Amino acid sequence: MKMKISCKPIAAAAALLLGGCMVGPDYHRPQVNVPATYSELPGWTQAQPADADAPKGAWWTGFNDPLLNELEPQVAVSNQTVAQDYANYQEALAEVKVARSALFPTIGVTGSGTRQRASAGSTSSSFTRSVGSGAQIVNSGSLEGNVSWDLDLWGSVRRTIEENSATAQASEATLANATLSEQIALATAVIDLRTSDANIDLLQATVKAYEHFLEVVSNQDKYGTVAPSDVVTARTQLENARASLIALGIARAQNAHAIAVLVGKNPEELNIPHSAAMPTLPTVPVGVPSTILQRRPDIATAERQMAAENATIGIAVAAYYPTVSLSALDGFTQSPLGGLLHVANYVWSLGGSATETIFDGGERSGEVAAAKANYQAAVANYRGTVLTAFEDVENDLSGLRILAEQADALDTAVRDATHGTEIAFNEYQAGTVDYTTVATAQATQLADQQTALSVQQSRLLDAASLIGDLGGGWSDSQLHDPRNPDKPPAQPAAASAASAPAAQTSSATGQGAQPAVQ
Template sequence: MRLLVIAAAALMAAGCAVGPDYKAPETPLPVSWKLEAPWRQAAPNDVADKGAWWKRFNDAQLDALQDKALAGSPTLVIANARLAQARANLDASSASRFPQLGLGARASRLKISANRPLTNYATTNASTVQNDFALSLNASYELDLAGRVQRTVEGATASAEQSAADLANTRLVLTADVANNYFNLRSTDIELDVLARSIGLQRRALELVTARHDLGAVSGLDVAQQQALLETTLTQVDVLKKQRAQYEHALATLTGTPAPSFALPVDLREIRPPAVPLGVPSEILQRRPDVASAERSMAAANAQIGVATAAFYPSFIISPNVGVDSRLIESLFNGPSLLWSVGVSATQVLFDGGRVRANVDFAKAGYDATVGNYRRTVLVAMQEVEDGITGLSALDSATTQAQAAVAAARRVLDMATSRYEGGASTYLDVITAQQSLLTVERQAAQLQGQRLLTSVFLVKALGGDWDAPA
């Protein structure tokens, strides 16, 4: 007992919790991103609201879908419920810092056996029937000398903050998924429009070559070739319609709407991606919610080391009690009915076969795992930003080239048609020119969609919007 008192006094004098204090590990970060024109390094305002980033695309339909998703997505409901659980767990852990008070009452009528064991050979037992009324107030308080409660609260606090970051990340992922499916659908609409225009051109060409065949000017091979090209293009329309339906169904699910009752009309308006300012890599640690979640996970795991280490030290609990007890209810609150007790209980593990040490090792290994996950998350974040930067730069150049290719393909088709009508070339040249025009027009439409998708990817990689929309 003397050793326990000495240990308690030493811990009280130290006045600190056992286990390591949390310190976020340093992650080596490059000074700046690899920027190519027209990108310029900027300093985003990290304290501003980074929520409604999709408004920068200036698309009312997208804004309505995002609002609907944020209001009706089951995924957000789950994330909100987990955050509520984490905060409730924090409240429960914080309650351990205060004394626990309890009120007890007892009212009974009992008979004592005359044949019960004797407490004194000189006194005989007698059977009695009597009442018993009792009222008590008890308290219990753990002296947190080893810091177990403090570390538990620290861990619960970090877990609640992690859940809040997870909710923000869920919101970011949800809105990015909505934007991705919406832009894929719009890109498919543009491709379908390209095919529709190509089909109209091919039908007119088929009518022309059929008329020339009826006059005996060309062979049936030209008609068959044009008919085969038309059928191939019609097949591509069916494939794209299937893809569009899948994007539409995905948007229905993301917005919490049954797929059969959800539909979006065709919209061929051009949507331009916004210019995204870039900051230094260290700003990712402040902007991205998944990085914040990984960092808070480390803090929670570090606190668990302290909780496990506290088991090596004695546990002290103060338990004062006060109450009254009487066989007559009218004398329950008289002076002689008063009873009380004050005591301190202490427990110390002497031998457990290595259980406490194993728990500490388990907590340390868990912390090491969260450190590795944090560093991986930061590296992935930097990779995604670099992918977004280089991707948009390449797509901008490719879009310019694709537009030039479309103009050139149209000129080739006009020349091939004129040469064929003048008898200077075969109809195979016209077929080839039609196929080339369809290919480059679809490629241009796909590049437009890819630019939008890459913009969404970069915004997501940067952690959301960078300041309030204009």
């Protein structure tokens, strides 16, 4: 086959067209109102270590919990929600390849052969054979190369690539957001599990104390020095504590099952032993509000979706302009088949076509209006996502500040309640108060201890939530450009890390400043 279509002119024309006109608006990220600082931060002291020294990718190490350190890396590998979003991202990357293919001509080769019965005298060749009654069998064939090319004069294909590339980046950010969300969910489940273990330890100690109290009261009852109702009260209190201890097994089992599922395991595959240690509160670098626009993957998702919708406007506008196509054919055809590749049988053709819609009843204008409306909806979603992000961080900061104050008050309350129980029991043994006073003091002590543990749990959960609401150390500079798969993502700006104050408690009391999440 003799092909006379040179690739060099095609490549030159492709380069010319790729730099040609693109109708529709070019994308510019809309401005959003960003406060200079979070309302919870004024008057607070910057944390140590600084942002540059705080954990970023492996943020969970700040909790100093071995179970978290072991399981968190497994979320990105084995969690099924993450796996689903990863598959969606791979699909989006493939769609970019599909869109890019429309920029280039389609080149094909067609070969055909025919064997047919012809009437007598219609042809003569060594490739024919008589079959009777003067009829002949004729063999014929062709071998042709063809090229077709829809020219992207108005940028419709390039806008489609823009749209699909932005959609792929939105999928990549969605994958990052899903990974972070599942990691925060795992941290939450581990904190809840550790709290259940701490509650179990507290109630076990309480049961032992109540057993001792019941033994003392029972001995006094033997000598008739106390009312029989005191024994009943002490025994009832002990049995209630035992029942509460048993009930904690439900919460612990559910938390353990949730942890297994989050790391992609069946519940029976993961055995988590009891631990007497609670996670520690990490130092959480907060940063200035403007950094949250780059640090939150859900904001990046909304921003990339906005860019994709902007590109669809250009696609819709391009429908107003003519569609121009080029085609070419080059090859050989011969009947009968003998001498197919001889120069005498060489054929070629060149062609071009242009189509333009004159009247469509308003279809194209409707498509443009719909694309613009979708873009405005994406802008509103982006700005709403940013506002929600600021709200989340402010809620976390206020929660950490208020819970720190509550924890200080509860520490005093627990000490006083414990001392009160000791005094009440001593007075009871001295015969100056009845056992109701002791029971009330014991109930107050247990309630204060459980409340203090609940506040500690809430502070840990708020710290994990703050880490998630700040992006967990992620940055939109990690997004890949699907149009340049070999080019690594841009490196984060150094200024982002240098301008990141961390959450701290106020030093207005005159005491040394302490991290708000410690």
